[in-house]
Amino acid sequence: xxxxxxxxxxxxxxxxxxxxxxxxxxxxxxxxxxxxxxxxxxxxxxxxxxxxxxxxxxxxxxxxxxxxxxxxxxxxxxxxxxxxxxxxxxxxxxxxxxxxxxxxxxxxxxxx
Numbered sequence: 685x686x687x688x689x690x691x692x693x694x695x696x697x698x699x700x701x702x703x704x705x706x707x708x709x710x711x712x713x714x715x716x717x718x719x720x721x722x723x724x725x726x727x728x729x730x731x732x733x734x735x736x737x738x739x740x741x742x743x744x745x746x747x748x749x750x751x752x753x754x755x756x757x758x759x760x761x762x763x764x765x766x767x768x769x770x771x772x773x774x775x776x777x778x779x780x781x782x783x784x785x786x787x788x789x790x791x792x793x794x795x796x
Contacts, residue, residue, distance in 0.1 A: 686725065686791040687766040687774035691783035692758040695733055712782040720766075720777055727764035758785055765791075 701709070717724060733751065740747045764781070766774045771790050778786045 685768060685770065686793060687768055687771060688789050688791060689764040689766060689774065689778045689781060690760055690787040690789070691762045691764075691781060692785040692787065693761045693783055694757065695759045695761065698761070709782060716780050716782060719780060723766050723768050723777060725765045725767040727762065729762040730760060733759050
């Protein structure tokens with residue numbers, strides 16, 4: 685089963701973190717990746733929300749705006765795509781991700 689783990693954090697706070705502290709945080713993510721072993725199918729750190737574009741289609745009209753979908757206290761900063769046996773297994777893995785908030789959501793897989 686494929687499960688997406690969305691990692692949220694305070695982007696403004698991250699920008700104030702020293703390079704030394706960032707490296708320590710990156711080391712925690714690398715350690716998590718090693719701990720998770722072959723259960724991570726993919727993952728990435730995302731660029732700043734300043735580079736985001738939102739596309740909305742309403743009543744057949746498309747509106748493209750700069751920035752994220754909504755203003756929030758925490759922004760989506762990265763993700764892991766897990767390939768695991770159950771949502772419970774994904775939730776246990778997510779507990780070790782060094783993010784502030786992690787949303788775990790199963791992907792809908794079409795049955796062939």
